[in-house]
Amino acid sequence: MNSNAIPPNQIILTGDRPTGPLHLGHYVGSLKNRITFQDQHTQFLMLADAQAFTDNMGDRDKVRRNVLEVALDYLAVGIDPAKSTIFIQSQLPELTELTFYYLNLVTVARLERNPTVKEEIRLRDFQRDIPAGFLAYPVSQTADITAFKATLVPVGADQAPMIEQSNEIVRKFNTNVGQDILVEAAPVIPALGRLPGIDGKAKMSKSLGNALALSASADEVSKAVKMMYTDPNHLRVDDPGQVEGNVVFTYLDAFEPDIAFVDDLKAKYRRGGLGDMVIKRHLEQRLQALLAPIRERRAEFAKDPVEVMRMLAQGTDKARAVAAQTLSEVKAALGLNYF
Template sequence: MSERPRILTGDTPTGRLHLGHWVGSVKRRVELQESHDCFFIVANIHAFTTRADKPDEIRSDTLEIVRDLLAMGVDPERSAIFLQSEIPAIAELTFLFAMLLPYNRVMRNPTLKDEIKVKNLGETYSFGFPLYAVGQTADILAFRPVGVPVGEDQVPHLELTREVARRFNQMYCGVGDKIEDDGHVAEGGVFPVPRADVGKVGRLVGIDGENKMSKSLNNAVHISDTAKQVQKRINKIFTGRQSPTEPGDPTNVLMQYCDIFIPDADRVAEIKDQYARGADIGDGHIKQELGAAINELLEPMRERRAKYEGDDDAVIDVLKSGTIRANAIAEETLAMAKEAAGLGFFKRKVELT
């Protein structure tokens, strides 16, 4: 077993990954491969909470997400990319953890509330929809990570996970309620209380300038977009500015994107200064420069992604290898949790064929 600290994070396959995923989490994942044992879950069961009637789409999206992760620099030799549906320990831990959380606490999760609103679910969502918030705690704790790279919107989910870890350790492992989070394992707890590792850009606004970048809102720049598609999407950014001599808002979405994606800080400062003064600098010119910078970032990703296009078998091989590694850790965790909770009667082994 590696002595390096472990991290766990992942994605629900709801569509192709985009720039928001890159700056919010995936860039950090790629960096952490150098120093941590990395486990990246593709949460395909969670996708059924709102699309149970579209299994073929979920399967396709699952494979596309893996292609995107490989394109962005996740190395399957150093990181395990794995399928949630093939880790039975997660389902068992979900049921156990559900006993530790009051229903009202789950429903107070602000991310859950936002999703109900954004997806117009009203009162029609399935029982499995709020259950996925509990399932996410199991996704994480099954791997006993010290940290979870997440976007800003996922921090409430992680706080629920931290509550479950504390409650389990206190209830079944004798950890005192005054023990600091970092001391739980040393005091005999099964689960570390994981910390959030939020990317430099916790939340990327979409090209509409209003909502978080999302495929469903049609305001995203996808990792797999062609250079022309990227420029076309960037050209849609609306600022309300009428001429190059009109002073612009240096905090609007166009300027935010310049801050994030144009690597030359001095050039960004120059653009923002001219923009704020209305010093004969047009939105169109800035969008061309911004589009070129984003395409420079994405071009190596497109090249890596091309190696896996149309080759589902290669993608499935990556998932199988990662899932074997993931099951080894998750089964170990489950055995520890069962023993602590008085459920440890037999040993078992999970094998993929």
């Protein structure tokens, strides 16, 4: 489902693994939509610290400290804790208990066939040394989604199989207990897709060293744009240039609202007569205008980390109350309401 076609008054669950500050790829892929969603829907934003442990158990402090960093990014871009419930995953034991029950509704073979899981295992070169928690991530994600009876889950196109498997578990549970306790969810996939890194070789990722953080300084923005991959065959200004695969134009498509202006730049670049530095200068101006106020708001919120954590505590309490109600219904349906 495209974000432009969402019916009103939906329950939306989304979030991020707190393994580092958020970057421009997150902004394009999800943060812009979340700002809109919070005025139209019931939105839960999860800091998935427990899930981050599936491949960060050896660097637990990184996960802990980045809970605050990601929360600061949320606030800086305009996510309002009065409109969106922001919570910390590990502080909801109800999610762990739901995961335990759902594990009985899926086989190891089915988990291994999940295309998203298979690709993530390949990228991390786990081979057969796969942490069990990592392999079972689709089950954990099902607990996250169903705890809030979310009807929509914003994800990248590569994550759609995760929602499909979550819905399989929902259907199996409901069939097993003979009641419609859990709710299926639909994926919401951004129209633009995944933003490439500034090197043009992979998705934007801090671990790959090709990301531009939302908190980047003006000098860091300028340096990143100058390093961006364009067309290696566009050696002289008069040479015809290729737009497809040109990272600068990909970013202009993502961040320049004047579509006609970008189309005109593309036409000139293809004909020849437009230099790389000209298009990079346009892009830098747009990124500096976008990130400067975000950076300033972030710095203000960062002055009072105690207040930010208090906000997270309030959101976590609210989210836990919702998850506890769902868990109560699940246990009753399973006949686990002994007393």
